[in-house]
Amino acid sequence: MDKFHEECGVFGICCDGEASKLTYLGLYALQHRGQESAGIVAHDGRRFYAHKAMGLVNDIFDEDTLDALKGHMAIGHVRYSTYGSTVIENAQPLVVNNHRGGLAVAHNGNLVNAGRIRHKLEEAGSIFQSTSDTEVVIHLMAQSKRESLIDRLTDALTVLKGSYSLVMLTEGKLIAARDPRGFRPLVLGRLKDTYVVASETCALDLIEARYVRDVAPGEIIIFDENGLQSYSPFPKEDHSFCIFEYIYFARPDSIVFGQNVYTIRKSFGEKLAREDDIEADLVIPVPDSGVPAAVGYAQTAGIPFEFGLIRNHYVGRTFIEPAQGIRHFGVKIKLNPVKQELCGKRVVVIDDSIVRGTTAKKIIGMIRGAGAKEIHMRISSPPTTHSCYFGIDTPTREELIASNHSIKEVSDFIGVDSLKYLSLKGLMDSANQTGLSFCNACFSGQYPISVGEDVDSEVIQLVLFPKRSRAMGAV
Numbered sequence: 001m002d003k004f005h006e007e008c009g010v011f012g013i014c015c016d017g018e019a020s021k022l023t024y025l026g027l028y029a030l031q032h033r034g035q036e037s038a039g040i041v042a043h044d045g046r047r048f049y050a051h052k053a054m055g056l057v058n059d060i061f062d063e064d065t066l067d068a069l070k071g072h073m074a075i076g077h078v079r080y081s082t083y084g085s086t087v088i089e090n091a092q093p094l095v096v097n098n099h100r101g102g103l104a105v106a107h108n109g110n111l112v113n114a115g116r117i118r119h120k121l122e123e124a125g126s127i128f129q130s131t132s133d134t135e136v137v138i139h140l141m142a143q144s145k146r147e148s149l150i151d152r153l154t155d156a157l158t159v160l161k162g163s164y165s166l167v168m169l170t171e172g173k174l175i176a177a178r179d180p181r182g183f184r185p186l187v188l189g190r191l192k193d194t195y196v197v198a199s200e201t202c203a204l205d206l207i208e209a210r211y212v213r214d215v216a217p218g219e220i221i222i223f224d225e226n227g228l229q230s231y232s233p234f235p236k237e238d239h240s241f242c243i244f245e246y247i248y249f250a251r252p253d254s255i256v257f258g259q260n261v262y263t264i265r266k267s268f269g270e271k272l273a274r275e276d277d278i279e280a281d282l283v284i285p286v287p288d289s290g291v292p293a294a295v296g297y298a299q300t301a302g303i304p305f306e307f308g309l310i311r312n313h314y315v316g317r318t319f320i321e322p323a324q325g326i327r328h329f330g331v332k333i334k335l336n337p338v339k340q341e342l343c344g345k346r347v348v349v350i351d352d353s354i355v356r357g358t359t360a361k362k363i364i365g366m367i368r369g370a371g372a373k374e375i376h377m378r379i380s381s382p383p384t385t386h387s388c389y390f391g392i393d394t395p396t397r398e399e400l401i402a403s404n405h406s407i408k409e410v411s412d413f414i415g416v417d418s419l420k421y422l423s424l425k426g427l428m429d430s431a432n433q434t435g436l437s438f439c440n441a442c443f444s445g446q447y448p449i450s451v452g453e454d455v456d457s458e459v460i461q462l463v464l465f466p467k468r469s470r471a472m473g474a475v
């Protein structure tokens with residue numbers, strides 16, 4: 001489907017005798033955040049046990065692989081890729097052994113200055129195992145000359161620019177860290193005496209852990225058998241929670257940034273209806289992501305809600321298409337119209353976003369082919385006009401249809417009778433019911449941090465080459 005894609009989901013647990021099995025369940029619940037690879041690293045106090053592979057969680061792990069992942073602490077990761085190509089070397093958690101006993105890292109987000117830092121580290125002699133931006137965290141920690149774990153981690157994270165929700169295992173401890181702007185979500189839960197961290201609360205729900213709170217932006221939490229220690233070593237920054245978590249990425253049953261996703265997604269549909277005045281016979285969602293907004297739209301507009309498109313939930317990722325003869329098979333294998341509901345009707349179709357417009361065009365063609373009299377497409381977010389640099393896989397700006405076409409041109413391209421988007425103000429008012437602060441750069445172009453690699457080179461210099469920096473008078 002033609003969507004923005006979430007990059008990754010992370011999970012961590014301390015301390016439980018079934019740490020790897022609970023991590024497996026957590027990753028299972030987070031599968032929607034990444035389907036290209038998955039991995040678990042466990043630690044028994046002496047050594048790491050790792051298993052990762054390309055594919056879905058359910059295909060990668062079985063009883064035997066989980067039994068081999070021994071220990072009372074574990075971290076896990078599901079990955080869709082953005083930075084770095086899709087190869088097993090980039091599957092996470094990344095694990096390295098060093099003189100301090102090793103380090104395992106799983107990362108959700110994107111480090112916009114990773115390329116530059118990597119270049120500096122390679123100049124200084126570091127050898128990288130992967131092309132993933134996450135690996136710079138490991139090398140930066142190894143370069144830090146400071147003694148304590150929290151100081152070395154603070155040194156490393158001070159240099160990084162961009163988004164990160166991290167879980168790590170090292171020196172008999174589990175670590176959770178979130179960037180000072182809090183782009184990507186990270187929650188803290190409790191399962192009796194066990195601590196759990198996860199990208200979304202749906203992972204806590206599956207293992208019957210209780211949601212305690214979010215890991216705060218800029219917070220580092222270190223867990224061990226004695227409990228947790230919380231640190232806030234960075235200067236406070238304005239928050240930039242990713243608004244797209246509410247529009248599409250997160251599961252609707254999750255609490256993200258302290259609010260239930262289904263409720264917020266439905267309120268987008270309610271707002272969209274209040275901004276609209278179309279007369280129609282029924283409202284249908286593009287399943288699954290358009291469903292909550294369509295419910296909100298239909299209830300507010302007083303128009304009957306129906307499932308006019310049925311989704312096949314059993315489509316694998318490796319469907320083999322015949323080379324000749326059948327065109328546009330991809331969307332048809334996933335969605336099929338209910339002709340009896342659509343024929344002769346004036347239909348409002350609700351989806352969460354339009355990216356390139358190619359999938360919307362095919363869906364509208366199917367609904368038209370089912371005999372709909374009028375088709376009015378309504379989108380529960382504003383036009384996506386800019387790429388994301390903070391952990392979301394997006395096309396280039398030129399490929400985003402709304403970046404270089406008017407709404408009328410997009411409407412003509414996808415073949416609808418009318419097209420409307422939720423206004424940016426409507427989106428922000430609906431999401432911001434409790435005074436939160438969001439990133440909306442893919443709609444507004446207003447990036448909360450500069451997306452070039454122009455990070456303060458003196459900061460990099462200080463962490464990587466402290467002696468040389470002092471000699472140069474940088475402190």
Ligand code: SF4
Pocket residue numbers: 004183241242243244245387388389390391392439440441442443
């Ligand atoms: S640019 Fe869009 S997708 Fe990226 S973090 Fe900001 S709101 Fe989320």
